[in-house]
Amino acid sequence: MQTSHSGAFSLARSQELFSEAQQLLPGGVNSPVRAFRGVGGEPVFIERANGAYLHDVDGHRYLDYVQSWGPMILGHTYPSVVEAVINASQRGFSFGAPTEAENVLARLVIESVPSVEMIRFVNSGTEATMSALRLARAYTGRDKIIKFSGCYHGHADMLLVQAGSGVATMGLPDSPGVPAQTTQNTLTAEYNDTAAVEQLFATYPDDIAAVIVEPIAANMGLVPPTPGFLESLRELTERHHAVLIFDEVMTGFRVALGGMQERAQITPDLTCFGKIIGGGLPVGAYGGRREIMSLVAPLGPMYQAGTLSGNPLAMAAGIATLTELRKPGQYQELERKGQVLEEGFTKALQDHHIQASFVRIGAMFCLYFNAEPVVNYTVAKHSDTARFAQYFWNMLEHGIYLPPSQFESCFISLALEDAMLEETIRAASTCLGALIS
Numbered sequence: 001m002q003t004s005h006s007g008a009f010s011l012a013r014s015q016e017l018f019s020e021a022q023q024l025l026p027g028g029v030n031s032p033v034r035a036f037r038g039v040g041g042e043p044v045f046i047e048r049a050n051g052a053y054l055h056d057v058d059g060h061r062y063l064d065y066v067q068s069w070g071p072m073i074l075g076h077t078y079p080s081v082v083e084a085v086i087n088a089s090q091r092g093f094s095f096g097a098p099t100e101a102e103n104v105l106a107r108l109v110i111e112s113v114p115s116v117e118m119i120r121f122v123n124s125g126t127e128a129t130m131s132a133l134r135l136a137r138a139y140t141g142r143d144k145i146i147k148f149s150g151c152y153h154g155h156a157d158m159l160l161v162q163a164g165s166g167v168a169t170m171g172l173p174d175s176p177g178v179p180a181q182t183t184q185n186t187l188t189a190e191y192n193d194t195a196a197v198e199q200l201f202a203t204y205p206d207d208i209a210a211v212i213v214e215p216i217a218a219n220m221g222l223v224p225p226t227p228g229f230l231e232s233l234r235e236l237t238e239r240h241h242a243v244l245i246f247d248e249v250m251t252g253f254r255v256a257l258g259g260m261q262e263r264a265q266i267t268p269d270l271t272c273f274g275k276i277i278g279g280g281l282p283v284g285a286y287g288g289r290r291e292i293m294s295l296v297a298p299l300g301p302m303y304q305a306g307t308l309s310g311n312p313l314a315m316a317a318g319i320a321t322l323t324e325l326r327k328p329g330q331y332q333e334l335e336r337k338g339q340v341l342e343e344g345f346t347k348a349l350q351d352h353h354i355q356a357s358f359v360r361i362g363a364m365f366c367l368y369f370n371a372e373p374v375v376n377y378t379v380a381k382h383s384d385t386a387r388f389a390q391y392f393w394n395m396l397e398h399g400i401y402l403p404p405s406q407f408e409s410c411f412i413s414l415a416l417e418d419a420m421l422e423e424t425i426r427a428a429s430t431c432l433g434a435l436i437s
């Protein structure tokens with residue numbers, strides 16, 4: 001239990017609810033990162049949210065930089081999204097049959113992300129990556145895959161190998177319960193290490209079905225690809241007839257309308273989506289080249305299904321969200337907000353002589369308490385998580401809600417007004433200045 005709360009800042013009701021939750025839910029939560037283990041404390045229970053703010057059950061209001069781990073790019077309860085979901089819910093929650101809304105959302109994604117010629121909606125990012133890998137294996141007739149240490153692609157067995165996010169936060173090597181046979185075809189390389197990937201292809205020239213990568217690694221903090229890294233993955237996969245999968249569950253519609261592939265000008269074969277395309281409702285998707293997607297059942301033999309896939313409420317929220325994001329100037333505005341925060345945090349770090357680095361790409365950022373530039377998981381793991389925890393709790397008391405782990409990314413929403421950004425920078429300066437070394 002963390003101890004840095006001042007007397008005035010009480011989380012008594014959250015603590016009460018967490019005690020009860022621990023009797024009912026493993027660890028008191030339905031996803032490990034919510035338990036605040038990464039900052040040595042107990043979670044804040046949320047009552048409601050609107051715009052840039054979260055409101056907890058003890059009456060505190062926070063500027064939200066978690067945004068439900070990414071989806072809420074417009075801010076919470078955005079009017080056109082709420083209206084779309086209400087309207088859809090009045091027509092029925094789920095039919096297990098096709099709807100026009102699936103065509104509309106599919107078209108919005110396909111028009112925004114040129115590498116996607118066909119798409120299949122599922123219910124989560126985990127389902128998206130799992131299915132994309134099955135498809136890549138079906139397409140190539142090969143079994144092995146390459147993933148990168150510290151990247152997290154959901155919790156499917158074969159991908160819980162040197163995974164980031166909650167696995168990194170809890171310091172787990174991997175997960176018990178995953179049979180060794182399930183991961184024997186999962187090869188790993190260090191992020192940003194082209195030579196390691198070349199070596200794997202040299203060792204298994206005809207066996208690698210796919211390389212799956214977060215084009216910006218956002219589950220070990222925030223690690224941008226070094227220049228040439230993504231290009232080398234494209235070149236190597238092409239040369240070895242393997243499938244290149246971009247996991248854009250976080251970066252899709254976040255760092256540009258066309259995701260990181262638009263920024264990097266790289267065309268993957270398959271892309272995984274989630275988060276923003278569901279506007280805060282459970283959704284995922286995988287899509288890509290028509291030739292590969294044509295293998296998906298019932299068009300082809302690669303089986304993948306889902307009772308709630310393409311759920312009408314999720315489709316409605318996604319359509320309303322993407323419609324807003326496609327309006328001119330939205331990504332420029334996110335970039336401007338990001339720049340304001342970057343300048344403010346950088347100055348605060350300099351003013352207080354703190355050894356930390358502020359990393360940002362578009363509307364994603366991370367403050368690493370690390371003396372070295374973080375380029376991969378090995379370096380990320382050297383970050384000072386105790387300092388991060390102090391900073392986290394101080395920021396919380398100052399009304400700023402950050403991801404409760406050094407190994408997660410912060411998200412900027414369009415709902416953050418200039419005065420709120422200034423408030424965040426003031427809080428950061430105070431909290432960084434108060435850090436005890």
Ligand SMILES: N[C@H](C=O)CCC(=O)O
Nearest residue numbers: 031033069165166219408
């Ligand atoms: N980094 C994870 C997904 O994006 C955090 C969310 C979770 O695991 O619940």
